[in-house]
Amino acid sequence: MLAPVLLAASRSARMRKIVAAAPVTRPVVDRFVAGERLDDAIDVVRELDARGLTVTLDHLGEDVTDPSEALRARDAYLRLAEALHGESLGARAEMSVKLSAFGQALAGGHDIALAHITPVVEAAAEANTTVTLDMEDHTTVDSTLAILDVLRDRFPQTGAVVQSYLFRTEEDCRALATAGSRVRLVKGAYKEPATVAFQDKRDVDRAYVRCLKILMAGGGYPMVGSHDPRMIAIAQDLARRFGRKAGEYEFQMLYGIREAEQERLVAAGQRVRVYVPYGTDWYGYFMRRLAERPANLAFFVRSLAGRG
Numbered sequence: 001m002l003a004p005v006l007l008a009a010s011r012s013a014r015m016r017k018i019v020a021a022a023p024v025t026r027p028v029v030d031r032f033v034a035g036e037r038l039d040d041a042i043d044v045v046r047e048l049d050a051r052g053l054t055v056t057l058d059h060l061g062e063d064v065t066d067p068s069e070a071l072r073a074r075d076a077y078l079r080l081a082e083a084l085h086g087e088s089l090g091a092r093a094e095m096s097v098k099l100s101a102f103g104q105a106l107a108g109g110h111d112i113a114l115a116h117i118t119p120v121v122e123a124a125a126e127a128n129t130t131v132t133l134d135m136e137d138h139t140t141v142d143s144t145l146a147i148l149d150v151l152r153d154r155f156p157q158t159g160a161v162v163q164s165y166l167f168r169t170e171e172d173c174r175a176l177a178t179a180g181s182r183v184r185l186v187k188g189a190y191k192e193p194a195t196v197a198f199q200d201k202r203d204v205d206r207a208y209v210r211c212l213k214i215l216m217a218g219g220g221y222p223m224v225g226s227h228d229p230r231m232i233a234i235a236q237d238l239a240r241r242f243g244r245k246a247g248e249y250e251f252q253m254l255y256g257i258r259e260a261e262q263e264r265l266v267a268a269g270q271r272v273r274v275y276v277p278y279g280t281d282w283y284g285y286f287m288r289r290l291a292e293r294p295a296n297l298a299f300f301v302r303s304l305a306g307r308g
Helices: 003-009 013-021 025-032 038-050 067-086 109-126 138-154 169-176 201-217 229-241 259-267 283-292 294-307
Strands: 054-059 093-097 131-133 159-163 182-186 221-225 250-254 272-278
Touching (some): 038 054, 054 067, 067 093, 067 109, 093 109, 109 131, 109 138, 131 138, 138 159, 182 201, 201 221, 221 229, 229 259
Parallel strands (some): 054 272, 131 159, 182 221, 221 250, 250 272
């Protein structure tokens, strides 16, 4: 019941100030965020790589309303690509990008975001890695998928994210489940109206399974974004049913969540990629993680009580 409140708070400037000022916040954020500096993120990539895990890196930021902020976001990813190239980590770490951080919400934002993301995708290719376009609220889906189409003309390895709680996603999965396409399926973490998205968790779960069947049956590369043990088991069953071997799909999980399960899957021969965010603009990401799982919220509350 608290999830809608937390999701609304994720975009509240007033709540941002309150949460950021709480003494306990930083240690709890450190559970979910690799750090504020690029060097922190690279250190985490090395650590996870040593444990047999691959990575997708997210320089935190979204909902940019100033063109100069969009340029800073672009430049942060260019520095990330340069670092991955210099450390020869491209084969182990890709990049995840929210186009709203690249100016998608500005006037003329579609063209601005495309102009900013293109050199990042080019730099990723130079670094022997790739980019996945994160999906945000439902108002951004058409623009994000259109930008994906343009990028895939030159860089077919560019990935996309789809969210099972949106009514439209099954059809999007059918369109994306083609040879060479990389698609991360998640349940969805934004507050969406009942006109466009399922509101009941059971309906979201059923939609997730339907979408997963489409992706596993298709010609693309499914990326199963879930911590749900039931969905993980269903994904493995579907992979067997459709003749997919290990390495022809992967699981993706968030940094700091279900680490034992990540390692269990790797030990079983599965490919697992950890979504690693870093940067100073952690607030919106952090609040959505609290909203997603009661265990995350309980962890935060216990920390607050312990510091009380």
